[in-house]
Amino acid sequence: MTRVLVVDDDPQILRALKINLAARGYTVLVASDGTKALHVAAHDHPDVIVLDLGLPDLDGTDVISGLRGWSTTPIIVLSARTDSGDKVEALDAGADDYITKPFGMDELLARLRAAVRRASTRPTGNDPLVQAGELYIDLAAKQVSRDGMLVHLTPTEWGILELLVRHRGKLVSQRQLLGEVWGPRYQTESHYLRVYLAQLRRKLEPDASHPRYLITEPGMGYRFRS
Amino acid sequence: MTRVLVVDDDPQILRALKINLAARGYTVLVASDGTKALHVAAHDHPDVIVLDLGLPDLDGTDVISGLRGWSTTPIIVLSARTDSGDKVEALDAGADDYITKPFGMDELLARLRAAVRRASTRPTGNDPLVQAGELYIDLAAKQVSRDGMLVHLTPTEWGILELLVRHRGKLVSQRQLLGEVWGPRYQTESHYLRVYLAQLRRKLEPDASHPRYLITEPGMGYRFRS
DNA sequence: CCCCGGCGTTAAGAACGCATCAAAATCCGG
């Protein structure tokens, strides 16, 4: 059974979607604000998320990036704003589709089917909790602990670790790291990486000068080994 | 660089898209009708397809299903028709997104980025894990192991091995190897290849002086035999 | 038979990339 998380603060829309989706055989989860949405998504792992942008507590793009930190679940954005800037922002934050209100229910359902169809051909390894030796990395909560003790990371440090852990085992090129953490313009500033990898190792590795997890592949990039 | 196939019979739109996409660094392929579109897609394997529905020869949904028969390349549909029935039909035929004309260029670009991003996190079609005797070559992780032991390769060594393994069984010319690994200016420096092939054999072959995998084709090039 | 071109092998200096420390600049909350 396909499970849909609907996030909207308007009870009327919520109700309409719930009825329509349930009638088509979907299991419907609901959340009325961004915080709850992140919580439900982390807890129940829906197959697809329908997200209204006008939420009372969090900015829509923050919800999207919060989810994208650990999950690749398809996100379909609903919004009353037709402004193309909003669309660009949401899509670039990681949304899969964007529909403006008022919308036709059959169109939403078709886009939902398209999103689920795409996702079903994808691999599933979406575990937001990663363990490696004495390290516990919670991608959903954005927290790292070592020997049970929480380790504080700065935003940049977390950005690097998250990217590496999400591709754990794989080699991540310097270009990709710089591009995704600092932005496309910084793709050649490989010096930043050396400074921050040293910091991460000091915080996470048992022996910072002989890394077990944060491995350098000279001339190519870095790798998280678990 | 990302390659986009644009399918439209209106030369004006074709031109506008071509200019805008090229300016963003995309490589643009074009087709003016459905038959050509299917042909170009099969021949050149673009990374994403932008498809106008109002084509002179074929119905739009037929083009989509024709593509979906063998390809999972993302398809973004453009259409002048706002009718929701058309959207449903196109999406259910296998399209990934649907934009109605007139559309904002920045919105199209954002949806394009979203489609490419999704596709790039999918299993890369071809098999990223190649086995040959006691060798395991993981193209995605950029890792090689021999008898279960990890073998460390330098960037240049990996570049050569990757190219040969991607074309395993086939002969790869010295020119191509030099051009892709060192750059177009080095296409005659065949000496480099001898040095590096010797290194690779020492690291990978059971008996470096009687290669089983990294085969020299004298005067022509090299071949990876599995 | 010997020369020559293409290949394999080895070795050494040059060039490059990395780790590390430290200080300056910037950001951010109170």
Added chain:
DNA sequence: CCGGATTTTGATGCGTTCTTAACGCCGGGG
């Protein structure tokens, strides 16, 4: 506006990798 945290920048030393050169081998053609 201040002070601490964070990011950016600079400088140095070290190890690895690339480049280049030298030499031996083999087979084909003159």
